[in-house]
Amino acid sequence: MNLLIPESEFLSQIVKYTEEAIILVDVNFCVQYMNNTAKRMLDVENEDYENKHFYNDLELVRVAQGRSMSIIEEVLQTGKAIRHVFRQTKNDRHVSMNVIPLFEDGEQKAILVTALDVTDYMEMEKELDLAFALTLPNSKIEYKLKSTVEYQDIYDRDSGQITITGIIEDGGYRHVVNCLKIFSILSARGVTKVIGINKDELVQAFIFHDIGKSQPILHVGDVVNPKEAFEDGRLHAYRGAEIAKAFYHQSDIVVDIIQYHHHSEHELPESFSWRLLPMFRLFQLVDGLSAAITRGGVKVEFSVFDCKVQVTETNHRPQYNGTWQIDLYTGERKRLL
Numbered sequence: 096m097n098l099l100i101p102e103s104e105f106l107s108q109i110v111k112y113t114e115e116a117i118i119l120v121d122v123n124f125c126v127q128y129m130n131n132t133a134k135r136m137l138d139v140e141n142e143d144y145e146n147k148h149f150y151n152d153l154e155l156v157r158v159a160q161g162r163s164m165s166i167i168e169e170v171l172q173t174g175k176a177i178r179h180v181f182r183q184t185k186n187d188r189h190v191s192m193n194v195i196p197l198f199e200d201g202e203q204k205a206i207l208v209t210a211l212d213v214t215d216y217m218e219m220e221k222e223l224d225l226a227f228a229l230t231l232p233n234s235k236i237e238y239k240l241k242s243t244v245e246y247q248d249i250y251d252r253d254s255g256q257i258t259i260t261g262i263i264e265d266g267g268y269r270h271v272v273n274c275l276k277i278f279s280i281l282s283a284r285g286v287t288k289v290i291g292i293n294k295d296e297l298v299q300a301f302i303f304h305d306i307g308k309s310q311p312i313l314h315v316g317d318v319v320n321p322k323e324a325f326e327d328g329r330l331h332a333y334r335g336a337e338i339a340k341a342f343y344h345q346s347d348i349v350v351d352i353i354q355y356h357h358h359s360e361h362e363l364p365e366s367f368s369w370r371l372l373p374m375f376r377l378f379q380l381v382d383g384l385s386a387a388i389t390r391g392g393v394k395v396e397f398s399v400f401d402c403k404v405q406v407t408e409t410n411h412r413p414q415y416n417g418t419w420q421i422d423l424y425t426g427e428r429k430r431l432l
């Protein structure tokens with residue numbers, strides 16, 4: 096490798112000129128180093144930041160709403176890196192953060208925080224959200240979606256219990272927006288050209304499918320058995336279908352997809368015709384991926400080959416990474432990687 100200049104010089108030039116903020120924090124949360132981008136991004140160019148507390152003194156980044164623990168605290172506790180989380184700075188910029196523990200001889204010595212300013216991107220998203228809200232049938236639907244919470248949690252396999260780690264206040268709305276985003280990517284890849292896939296009906300099904308949902312009121316830190324705390328999904332599916340039919344005059348096809356969206360294929364009634372299955376399978380695929388994306392920590396990529404959809408998932412927890420292929424016509428699911 097020929098760096099052309101001495102390695103230390105090369106590295107210091109990268110740190111100096113990168114558009115990514117770089118901050119080094121010790122195990123007591125005290126900032127030890129910030130590059131120029133970090134100082135500029137976080138408005139501390141004229142402040143003496145050294146040895147000051149990341150949150151209490153400098154208030155560089157806000158602890159996310161509904162979270163009991165800061166992200167740095169979480170990384171210190173677990174010793175595992177957390178990547179691509181969105182946070183707001185004290186001067187109302189939006190940043191995408193990576194928080195990485197640094198070890199020496201197995202001992203956690205420091206935390207490296209890198210952050211990219213994504214404010215412009217978030218503003219664009221907000222505008223798209225506003226435009227999307229205009230396409231909703233009426234303000235009651237918007238109100239219902241925006242007041243349906245979704246919970247982030249950690250599952251304990253031994254006890255079967257979950258611990259609530261975060262609350263997404265407008266989770267229902269975010270979920271539908273994410274469903275439509277995923278569906279638009281798949282449409283661009285050609286999925287709506289497949290016989291049996293109707294774009295307009297699927298869009299309506301996404302908008303209405305969880306409208307009958309009633310979530311329990313939980314708080315961060317609550318430990319619950321999910322089977323007891325949350326009602327069977329088939330119940331809100333049934334209610335959602337009734338609402339879509341009675342109040343919003345949706346077609347039989349849309350109503351059927353909503354009614355059975357939490358049923359497995361083998362539980363479907365005989366009256367559920369084969370011609371609906373490709374749409375039903377695509378709906379369940381998008382619904383599941385959107386739920387994971389809405390709760391955070393998952394990135395997905397897609398390709399479409401005729402009636403086969405290929406999905407590659409990249410998770411916070413790499414053990415869940417993988418590539419799957421779903422055949423919308425036969426229902427066959429294959430794991431590729």
Ligand SMILES: [Fe+2]
Nearest residue numbers: 304305328356
């Ligand atoms: Fe649902």
Ligand SMILES: [Fe+2]
Nearest residue numbers: 270304305382
């Ligand atoms: Fe859903």
